[in-house]
Amino acid sequence: MNISSAYIHIPFCQQICHYCDFTKFFYNERLADEYLTALENEIHTSIPREKAEVRTIFVGGGTPTALTAPQLKKLLEMIDAHFCVSNCIEYTFEANPGDLDLEKVKLLKAYGVNRISLGVQVFDDEMLEKIGRVHKVKDVYTNVNRLVSQGLTNISIDLMYALPGQSVKDFEATINEALQFGLPHYSSYSLQIEPKTIFYQRYKKGKLVKPPEDDEAEMYELLQSKLAGYGVRQYEISNFAKPGYESQHNLTYWNNEYYYGIGAGAHGYLPGIRTINIRPLPAYVKQAIADGRPILHEEPVGLTEQMEEEMFLGLRKVEGVSSERFEEKFGRSILEVFQGALPALKERGLLDEEEGYVFLTDRGRLLGNEVFREFLLER
Numbered sequence: 074m075n076i077s078s079a080y081i082h083i084p085f086c087q088q089i090c091h092y093c094d095f096t097k098f099f100y101n102e103r104l105a106d107e108y109l110t111a112l113e114n115e116i117h118t119s120i121p122r123e124k125a126e127v128r129t130i131f132v133g134g135g136t137p138t139a140l141t142a143p144q145l146k147k148l149l150e151m152i153d154a155h156f157c158v159s160n161c162i163e164y165t166f167e168a169n170p171g172d173l174d175l176e177k178v179k180l181l182k183a184y185g186v187n188r189i190s191l192g193v194q195v196f197d198d199e200m201l202e203k204i205g206r207v208h209k210v211k212d213v214y215t216n217v218n219r220l221v222s223q224g225l226t227n228i229s230i231d232l233m234y235a236l237p238g239q240s241v242k243d244f245e246a247t248i249n250e251a252l253q254f255g256l257p258h259y260s261s262y263s264l265q266i267e268p269k270t271i272f273y274q275r276y277k278k279g280k281l282v283k284p285p286e287d288d289e290a291e292m293y294e295l296l297q298s299k300l301a302g303y304g305v306r307q308y309e310i311s312n313f314a315k316p317g318y319e320s321q322h323n324l325t326y327w328n329n330e331y332y333y334g335i336g337a338g339a340h341g342y343l344p345g346i347r348t349i350n351i352r353p354l355p356a357y358v359k360q361a362i363a364d365g366r367p368i369l370h371e372e373p374v375g376l377t378e379q380m381e382e383e384m385f386l387g388l389r390k391v392e393g394v395s396s397e398r399f400e401e402k403f404g405r406s407i408l409e410v411f412q413g414a415l416p417a418l419k420e421r422g423l424l425d426e427e428e429g430y431v432f433l434t435d436r437g438r439l440l441g442n443e444v445f446r447e448f449l450l451e452r
Contacts, residue, residue: 076343078129078325079156081116082336083137083148084108084354087172087207098354100139108337108354109144111361113151115335118365120155127156127333129163129322136192138172145177149184158185163321165190170212178223188227188320189220190260195233196250197243204236210250217254227318229258234296235289236264237281244292248299255303257318261296262311263289290439310389310438327386329379337367347372376403377450380410384448389441393432407431414447 085100085108098104130152140148158164165188166181173189181189195201196210213230220228232251234244251259264283275281283289300306300313307313309327312320325332334341338352349370351357360367374382380403387394399407408415415431418424423437423444437444 075331076125076127076333077330078131078322078332079125079127080322080332080334080336080339080341081112081130081132081152082134082334082339082350083132083140084135084337085139086134086136087139087169098135102141102144104354105140105144107358109147109151111358111367112148112336114365115361115367116151116155119333119335123155124157125155126160128161129165129325130156130158130161131165131167131322133167133190136169136172137166138168138177142174142176142180146180149180149186153184161185163188165320165322167192168216169206169208170216171208173216173219175219175223178219178225182223182225186225188229189225190229190231191216193230193232193251195236195239195243196247200236200239200243203238204233217256227258228254228256229260229320230254230256232259232261232296234261234263234292235284237283239284241284241288241291241295245295245299248296252299252303252305257305257315258320259300259305259313260311261313263293293439308391310433310441324390327390329383329386342374345374347374379403380405381448381450384411385445388431388433388444391432393430396426396429396431410450411448418444418447 084098085105086098087100132148132152137148138145152158164186166186167190169192191213192206193213194204194206196213198209201208201210217228220226230251232247234247284292296313297307305313305315308319309323312323314320331342331344333343334348334350337350337354337357339350341348341350348368349372351360351367351369357367380399383399383402384394384407394407396407403410415424418437419426422434423440425432425434433441433444
């Protein structure tokens with residue numbers, strides 16, 4: 074089976090952000106040591122042979138760089154033992170500004186990491202505090218300079234908009250400062266108020282108000298135009314890159330290709346099946362150490378689901394879904410399978426078709442979820 078990528082989850086954070094619903098726990102050195110032992114057993118069990126060949130590796134969280142330098146070294150050695158890192162075209166670590174001291178940066182570089190994704194969110198110290206971040210704007214400058222000094226120049230930063238109390242002008246200032254770094258990749262997401270988060274509790278009590286939808290749409294359009302002006306091309310709903318720096322790992326997801334999902338709460342996609350790992354840390358550690366298979370749920374993915382997902386995921390890309398590739402994969406044309414949805418969405422100006430690709434229009438991107446629903450097939 075051809076597995077394109079591996080996602081490895083490190084669930085520890087020094088601080089829990091108010092908006093985050095990912096699997097995460099406050100950092101504790103003993104728990105982190107136990108987790109790494111469990112993680113290694115899961116990798117050893119999941120990967121069919123040593124030095125598995127994958128195109129991309131993404132280590133996310135949580136905050137992988139919340140680990141101590143010795144723990145980080147152990148993690149890097151573990152990955153190196155089980156994957157052919159030297160043949161990996163993209164090897165990404167997520168990091169928070171302020172976590173990356175020189176020792177950690179040198180370790181990442183020494184073990185073949187070639188891309189860093191920094192969770193910046195906003196260039197505004199007051200707003201950072203309000204959303205539960207512990208870093209300051211100056212930490213972004215320190216960490217970017219430190220990374221570049223060690224030759225790690227493929228850096229992406231995440232930005233957020235539609236935050237409580239954030240105006241269009243505030244977000245414009247964040248975009249302007251972000252662009253001064255001249256980085257090859259930027260991701261930007263609007264605030265989603267998710268259950269089991271601090272923001273959700275405040276929202277339920279009426280103590281949190283997002284900016285108006287018109288402001289949110291204006292922020293998104295501003296983001297698109299500003300980045301385009303700097304030669305940073307939008308290639309997915311929330312992602313922008315200079316040519317050649319598109320996230321190859323995330324393209325694995327959007328191209329609906331197979332990947333390993335390793336760690337607490339991680340999702341994987343293997344031929345014919347999606348996997349979800351146990352999320353609570355003690356339960357994950359116990360099961361992973363016991364048999365290396367800490368799987369909470371396995372869901373078969375039949376042909377109907379595969380075709381639906383090909384559209385949901387592929388339409389997130391600006392280029393859209395290749396009609397030729399769809400037919401090669403499934404033996405049927407997009408129009409044949411989605412004969413109801415396709416013409417109707419084109420007539421509404423949400424979808425278009427050109428040079429063998431079906432893609433969202435600018436208006437369609439603003440109403441993406443509404444479009445995706447139309448590609449649900451009858452069971």
